[in-house]
Amino acid sequence: MSGEEEENAAELKIGEEFLKAKCLMNCEVALILEHKYEQLQQMSDDPMNQVSQVFEKSLQYVKRFSRYKNPDAVRQVREILSRYQLAEFELCVLGNLCPETVEEAIAMVPSIKQRIVLDMQTKGRAHDDDAIERMLNDLSLIKKFE
């Protein structure tokens, strides 16, 4: 492909189309796929025969790697993270990996630091770390009370 910049998720270069698209966290995908699987189950006795290998593998994967099982918790995670002006992609990486420290969060999603520095140039670095810390605290609270 000509003229296309090389993709790099760390700098949020994932292409216009995906940047605008809605990202899904693993736990959200689990809810969607399980719902679809149940529907298939009602229609036939052997739903595993009906679905593609991609579906089956994805379902296994998201079940294994979902941080939040309860649908209310999943909704809360999205609600809380969306208060922090993150890109969809960043929001989902954080929701999927649930980093525990500010350092870890920045290592997982390097673009959050750049973004916050750009937005609040006058406020300095200390504040950004605080914001991230607050966000991580909120996240761990949901997990605790799930």
Next chain:
Amino acid sequence: MFFHIVLERNMQLHPRHFGRNLRENLVSKLMKDVEGTCSGRHGFVVAITGIENVGKGLIRDGTGFVTFPVKYQCVVFRPFKGEILEAAVTMMGFFAEAGPVQIFVSNHLIPDDMEFQSGDMPNYTTSDGSVKIQKDSEVRLKIIGTRVDATEIFCIGTIKDDFLGVINDPTTA
């Protein structure tokens, strides 16, 4: 990462499917054709979740087939270079799997203090034995390269960076 996106596809339908159930026929054919496929641009199509719009059909010259442009919403899995994700180890050497995607982690991309131990249960172990990677371990890795062919996306990953590596060992869990 999983995405929820809208895609468009031109569906050809045989005249025998016309009638009251045209739409249902179209949708079930779409699911059969599209779910489970993979393209370099959009990644793996995991599941169709809804039909946005079915356009006006166009009769093909000579055949009687009708082509409908269909817009549909679907869940896709598309790995990106630089993305960090969690995966389950499937084969020593080692390969890991994140949903439909295979990720290879080469010897050079494993921390230097981890060494390969062959045997019945091949694994990578640190010199002090505290960390072990084997089949079924869960690891957090960073994708550093992707290769796309017609029906599959294949990734190269690394665990040689801060906050990457084993998150869960099946023997201790």
